[in-house]
Amino acid sequence: MSKFSLIYFLLWILLQVLVDVNCQSTPFKPNVIYRHTATFVDNKLYILGGKDVSNGTLVKRFFYLDVSVLYDTQLLSWQDLSNINIIPLHTDATSTKGGVNNDTLYLYGGASSDKTMALVYTFDPNRTSWNPQKITMIRKWDLTGVVDSNGKFYLWGGVNDNVAVANDMLILDTTNLNLSEGSLVNAPTPRFHYGATLLPNNKIIYMGKPVIFIYFIHLGGTNDINFGKTLNLTKGALSLNEVYIYDTVNDNWDTKITMGEIPSKRVGFSTILGLDGQRIIIYGGYFNNPGYSNTTLYVLDLSNYNWYVPKISGKNPSSRTFHKANVIGKYMVISFGDGYDRKVESDILLLDISKNEEYIWTTKFDHSISSPSYSPSTSSSTLSPTLSPTLSQSPSSSPPLSLNIKLVGVIIGSLLSGIFLSVGVFFVYKWYKYRQQQKTIRENEFEKDIQISSLQKPMVC
Numbered sequence: 001m002s003k004f005s006l007i008y009f010l011l012w013i014l015l016q017v018l019v020d021v022n023c024q025s026t027p028f029k030p031n032v033i034y035r036h037t038a039t040f041v042d043n044k045l046y047i048l049g050g051k052d053v054s055n056g057t058l059v060k061r062f063f064y065l066d067v068s069v070l071y072d073t074q075l076l077s078w079q080d081l082s083n084i085n086i087i088p089l090h091t092d093a094t095s096t097k098g099g100v101n102n103d104t105l106y107l108y109g110g111a112s113s114d115k116t117m118a119l120v121y122t123f124d125p126n127r128t129s130w131n132p133q134k135i136t137m138i139r140k141w142d143l144t145g146v147v148d149s150n151g152k153f154y155l156w157g158g159v160n161d162n163v164a165v166a167n168d169m170l171i172l173d174t175t176n177l178n179l180s181e182g183s184l185v186n187a188p189t190p191r192f193h194y195g196a197t198l199l200p201n202n203k204i205i206y207m208g209k210p211v212i213f214i215y216f217i218h219l220g221g222t223n224d225i226n227f228g229k230t231l232n233l234t235k236g237a238l239s240l241n242e243v244y245i246y247d248t249v250n251d252n253w254d255t256k257i258t259m260g261e262i263p264s265k266r267v268g269f270s271t272i273l274g275l276d277g278q279r280i281i282i283y284g285g286y287f288n289n290p291g292y293s294n295t296t297l298y299v300l301d302l303s304n305y306n307w308y309v310p311k312i313s314g315k316n317p318s319s320r321t322f323h324k325a326n327v328i329g330k331y332m333v334i335s336f337g338d339g340y341d342r343k344v345e346s347d348i349l350l351l352d353i354s355k356n357e358e359y360i361w362t363t364k365f366d367h368s369i370s371s372p373s374y375s376p377s378t379s380s381s382t383l384s385p386t387l388s389p390t391l392s393q394s395p396s397s398s399p400p401l402s403l404n405i406k407l408v409g410v411i412i413g414s415l416l417s418g419i420f421l422s423v424g425v426f427f428v429y430k431w432y433k434y435r436q437q438q439k440t441i442r443e444n445e446f447e448k449d450i451q452i453s454s455l456q457k458p459m460v461c
């Protein structure tokens with residue numbers, strides 16, 4: 001029945017267009033950013049500040065990813081909170097989870113040309129508003145704050161208000177909101193864009209030698225997107241042949257010489273603690289031999305301070321710089337950064353670090369916590385029961401999507417619009433019949449083929 005298939009075809013085309021339009025306008029799509037903060041609180045990864053990778057402009061966005069409903073990094077559902085973001089435009093701040101109940105997001109420092117920007121902001125435990133905190137300290141940026149098990153936030157080094165590289169140790173107690181200073185005896189020389197990680201023994205490991213070659217200005221419109229290309233890594237950057245250990249209990253510093261496959265000099269990388277607490281994993285940064293994507297990732301064995309390149313399977317992503325890395329479940333979760341093509345890679349990368357013998361780059365987030373061994377396919381029985389109903393084209397193969405209110409809106413909207421469109425199509429049909437009477441249209445097989453193949457295409461967002 002060619003007439004009916006033509007009507008169906010037209011209706012389908014119109015609906016497809018409508019769904020596409022809806023799908024594009026509904027989910028929040030953040031800019032590709034770097035130099036942001038990424039803080040994991042209450043199963044949500046909150047992203048704030050930073051710069052647009054494409055042109056270096058500061059981005060006033062605040063949004064989160066609900067990890068409890070994350071299954072596939074190709075289907076990210078960002079939730080926008082920019083309307084409650086009172087924090088002035090800034091970049092290169094540092095953040096942590098802390099506070100009396102260990103459920104508050106703390107933001108410290110950051111480079112901003114806005115003089116009204118407070119030094120410390122908290123995102124209230126109910127996560128409805130940001131609040132500036134009154135505390136007398138200096139502003140710093142390009143540092144990595146580390147929180148300890150008592151909620152003390154160690155803010156070492158970085159660049160300060162006098163645009164000088166610092167090596168002071170500020171300790172912000174997030175439960176009492178007061179400040180103290182740590183020892184500088186045997187502290188490393190001033191530096192910024194270093195890596196810092198808390199170890200299980202309440203020591204903080206810092207890595208990265210002084211950056212002696214630059215000043216690049218963050219503010220006043222100066223664009224630093226060419227930082228990586230113009231950086232002379234031979235001359236200055238961060239060598240990882242020694243690391244610095246700050247003991248938070250005894251307030252003292254120690255230096256360790258590292259051995260093994262020492263990573264090339266780099267800047268803007270991230271560091272995390274391995275799940276067994278016995279190794280540091282570093283990822284990304286601008287470095288000397290970017291041709292080898294496998295050398296974006298190294299591991300420092302803390303038992304002997306030996307670097308090695310781990311065995312990794314899965315699809316190697318392109319290297320990223322000035323991204324953030326958080327440990328969530330059994331994954332190192334990389335967010336945003338400079339160096340990837342969003343058309344090819346997700347804003348979020350997942351590295352399964354549950355097995356030291358082999359890490360795995362993956363796009364699927366496995367929520368089963370108990371199973372120590374990795375299973376590549378997420379079976380539905382392991383999914384959290386708090387899951388919202390699933391919307392899926394083919395339940396057997398595609399991962400479940402969270403059916404949020406917006407999506408319901410889109411579907412209902414599409415259906416309603418579809419009904420209205422049917423009316424429109426009816427008139428098109430009338431017109432078509434009228435044309436038929438004027439002139440006989442001969443069907444050809446080619447047209448039919450197009451119709452059939454188009455109709456088989458699923459309507460998905």
Ligand SMILES: *[C@@H]1O[C@H](CO)[C@@H](O)[C@H](O)[C@H]1NC(C)=O
Pocket residue numbers: 031032052054055056057
């Ligand atoms: C920078 O790029 C973003 C898109 O990535 C755009 O929205 C923004 O307007 C650009 N800003 C300037 C100043 O060009």
Ligand SMILES: *[C@@H]1O[C@H](CO)[C@@H](O)[C@H](O)[C@H]1NC(C)=O
Pocket residue numbers: 124125126
């Ligand atoms: C959080 O919500 C509870 C209950 O609505 C309220 O009693 C409490 O004051 C709120 N706390 C903050 C910090 O807003």
Ligand SMILES: *[C@@H]1O[C@H](CO)[C@@H](O)[C@H](O)[C@H]1NC(C)=O
Pocket residue numbers: 102148149150151
């Ligand atoms: C806060 O929670 C984290 C786990 O998310 C834990 O590692 C840390 O020790 C807690 N801090 C305090 C002060 O309880």
Ligand SMILES: *[C@@H]1O[C@H](CO)[C@@H](O)[C@H](O)[C@H]1NC(C)=O
Pocket residue numbers: 173176178179180
């Ligand atoms: C911070 O406040 C707590 C509780 O009032 C107090 O015990 C501690 O000594 C204070 N620390 C500093 C550095 O003032």
Ligand SMILES: *[C@@H]1O[C@H](CO)[C@@H](O)[C@H](O)[C@H]1NC(C)=O
Pocket residue numbers: 232233234235
């Ligand atoms: C980088 O610095 C080293 C050491 O000063 C110098 O030999 C080399 O020529 C520099 N490379 C570039 C590209 O400027």
Ligand SMILES: *[C@@H]1O[C@H](CO)[C@@H](O)[C@H](O)[C@H]1NC(C)=O
Pocket residue numbers: 292294295309310311
């Ligand atoms: C990393 O890449 C280099 C160059 O392609 C290769 O020689 C080396 O074996 C690779 N290392 C690992 C651990 O895959």
